[in-house]
Each structure stands twice: as C-alpha cells, then as structure tokens.
Amino acid sequence: MTHQTHAYHMVNPSPWPLTGAFSALLLTSGLVMWFHYNSFTILYIGLLTNMLTMYQWWRDIVREGTYQGHHTPIVQKGLRYGMILFIVSEIFFFAGFFWAFYHSSLVPTHDLGGCWPPTGITPLNPLEVPLLNTSVLLASGVSITWAHHSLMEGKRNSMNQALLITIILGVYFTALQTSEYLETSFSISDGIYGSTFFMATGFHGLHVIIGTSFLTVCLLRQFKFHFTSKHHFGFEAAAWYWHFVDVVWLFLYVSIYWWGS
Amino acid sequence: MLRNLLALRQVTQRTISTTSRRHFENKVPEKQKLFQEDNGIPVHLKGGASDALLYRLTMALTLGGTVYAIYQLAMASFPKKQN
Numbered sequence: 001m002t003h004q005t006h007a008y009h010m011v012n013p014s015p016w017p018l019t020g021a022f023s024a025l026l027l028t029s030g031l032v033m034w035f036h037y038n039s040f041t042i043l044y045i046g047l048l049t050n051m052l053t054m055y056q057w058w059r060d061i062v063r064e065g066t067y068q069g070h071h072t073p074i075v076q077k078g079l080r081y082g083m084i085l086f087i088v089s090e091i092f093f094f095a096g097f098f099w100a101f102y103h104s105s106l107v108p109t110h111d112l113g114g115c116w117p118p119t120g121i122t123p124l125n126p127l128e129v130p131l132l133n134t135s136v137l138l139a140s141g142v143s144i145t146w147a148h149h150s151l152m153e154g155k156r157n158s159m160n161q162a163l164l165i166t167i168i169l170g171v172y173f174t175a176l177q178t179s180e181y182l183e184t185s186f187s188i189s190d191g192i193y194g195s196t197f198f199m200a201t202g203f204h205g206l207h208v209i210i211g212t213s214f215l216t217v218c219l220l221r222q223f224k225f226h227f228t229s230k231h232h233f234g235f236e237a238a239a240w241y242w243h244f245v246d247v248v249w250l251f252l253y254v255s256i257y258w259w260g261s
Numbered sequence: 262m263l264r265n266l267l268a269l270r271q272v273t274q275r276t277i278s279t280t281s282r283r284h285f286e287n288k289v290p291e292k293q294k295l296f297q298e299d300n301g302i303p304v305h306l307k308g309g310a311s312d313a314l315l316y317r318l319t320m321a322l323t324l325g326g327t328v329y330a331i332y333q334l335a336m337a338s339f340p341k342k343q344n
Binding site: 026029 | 285287288289292293295296297303304305307308315316318319320322323324325326327329330333334337
C-alpha cells in the first residue's frame with residue numbers, strides 16, 4: 001500500500017497510446033484504400049477507433065484530475081505548458097497556408113493575368129457574410145471571457161449561460177461558413193486562388209468545429225460540477241484554443257477576404 | 262509537503278446549486294470515493310464493468326482492423342496476372 005510522497009503524477013499504464021497509434025495507421029491506410037481501391041472499410045474502422053481512443057483517453061484524464069486529485073499545481077503547470085506548445089504548433093501549421101497565399105497573391109503569375117484576384121475569379125464580398133462571421137467570432141470571444149469571470153466568481157448560472165452562448169455562436173459561424181461555401185462561384189480546383197482559399201478557410205473551419213466540441217465537453221463537465229472557482233484548467237485550455245481560432249479568422253479575413261478581393 | 266498533498270486530495274467544496282430546477286446533482290464526491298479506492302485497478306478500468314467492455318471493443322477493432330489492413334497491403338503488393 002505504498003503511496004507517493006511527491007506532488008508529481010505517475011500515470012497508470014494505459015492502452016490508449018497504442019490504440020491511438022494503430023488508429024492512425026488505419027486512418028492513413030484507409031485513405032489509400034478509399035483513393036485507390038474504392039473501399040471504405042478500413043477508413044471507417046480507423047475513424048471509429050480514433051474516436052474511441054480520444055473519448056477514453058480524455059475521460060481518463062478527467063478521472064485522474066477531478067476524481068483522483070492528481071492535478072496538483074505543479075502538474076497543472078505542465079499541462080499549461082503542454083497546451084501552449086500545442087497551440088504554437090498549430091500557429092506554425094496555419095503559417096504554412098498563409099505563406100502559400102501571400103507567395104501566390106503578392107506576385108501573381110502571367111497565367112493568372114498578372115493580377116489578384118486572378119482573371120475570371122469573382123471573390124466573395126468581404127462586407128457581407130464574412131463580416132458577419134467576424135462579428136460572430138469576436139462576440140464569442142467576449143462571451144467566453146464572461147463565462148470565465150463568472151466561473152471565477154462562483155456565479156454558476158451566469159457561467160452556464162455564457163458558455164452556452166459561446167457554443168451557439170460557434171455553431172452559427174460554422175452554419176454561415178457552410179452556406180458561404182455552397183455560394184461561391186469558384187471551387188478548390190479553380191487554380192491557385194481556389195486552392196489557397198479553401199485550404200486556409202477549410203482548415204480554419206475544422207478548428208472551429210474542434211473548438212466548439214471542446215467547449216461542449218466543458219459545458220457538460222460544468223453541469224456535472226467538475227470545475228471549481230480556483231481550479232478549472234480544462235476550461236482555460238478550451239478558452240485559449242477558442243481565442244486562437246478567433247485570431248486565425250481575423251488574419252484570414254484581413255488577408256484573404258479583404259486584401260485579397 | 263505531504264500535508265499539502267492531502268489537503269489537495271480533499272478537493273475544495275463544491276458549491277451546491279441554488280437553482281430551483283436541479284437538472285444535475287453534484288455526484289463528484291461519490292466519484293472521488295470510487296476512483297480513490299485502493300484496489301490497484303488502473304484508471305481506464307476503474308469505473309466498472311462498462312469500462313472493460315469499451316476497452317475490449319476498442320482493442321478488438323484496433324487489432325482486427327490492423328490485421329485486415331496488413332492483409333489488404335499484402336494483396337495490393339502482388340497484383341493479379343491479367344490474361
């Protein structure tokens with residue numbers, strides 16, 4: 001019955017890194033089977049095992065932190081560093097797509113007509129839905145800050161409301177962006193304009209969906225009394241991620257929608 | 262140091278909801294008791310029988326899927342002769 005006499009977290013052996021790694025193999029080989037042999041089986045199994053791994057891995061982290069008390073201040077510090085480094089890696093990921101956009105649009109080639117937007121491309125009006133999308137995400141940044149302050153002040157009802165509003169705004173953004181995608185006169189295969197537009201905004205949209213999911217998990221945990229006014233790192237991590245998603249959109253809006261039109 | 266640990270283990274009071282509609286009861290103390298029981302069960306199985314079921318399902322799908330993927334790779338590596 002030996003127990004630790006230090007404040008660090010020595011995790012129990014877990015099967016999820018293994019199932020996660022294999023699910024990555026199944027996802028990639030599944031894509032190959034889909035692209036080249038018109039078969040979906042392996043891809044479906046890959047998606048399923050990936051979802052199962054994520055669910056159980058993060059469920060276990062909630063158990064370790066909230067139920068077992070392993071997230072001491074020093075462990076929490078490590079978690080903070082981890083989330084920050086992850087977000088930094090995502091910033092670099094988007095930097096690549098912005099590099100491609102600026103490379104193509106600052107010196108447009110002859111076959112595009114030597115201009116940007118290229119000849120024949122009708123870009124979306126930045127003052128219509130894209131501007132609405134900007135206000136939606138900015139408002140969600142305000143509501144999530146309201147949620148955080150309510151949480152820190154022990155105001156349960158306010159927190160629940162504000163977090164719900166944030167999630168609704170996130171869903172609204174996704175719905176608006178989907179309708180915009182259906183409205184464009186250009187597609188991803190319409191030259192470099194289409195490629196840069198849909199790769200950058202597409203990956204951003206995926207991150208909005210991921211962020212909304214993270215916030216929804218936080219809402220469910222908040223309903224179940226997992227967060228205290230002093231200790232709620234899961235929520236803070238979700239809030240950081242959400243602000244990151246918002247900032248990426250602002251860069252997208254200014255660069256691609258506004259300057260690029 | 263150990264005292265700090267113990268204090269942290271007894272996590273701060275959970276505020277009892279004062280709303281009249283109580284959709285969720287605060288079950289955190291019960292969960293804390295369940296998951297802190299000194300029975301040597303690892304955290305991914307400590308929640309009960311459904312944990313084991315989900316674990317077995319995940320592992321079966323993962324390993325089965327991998328075997329199938331390797332089989333498909335083997336099939337793809339040796340193209341059939343065409344007449």
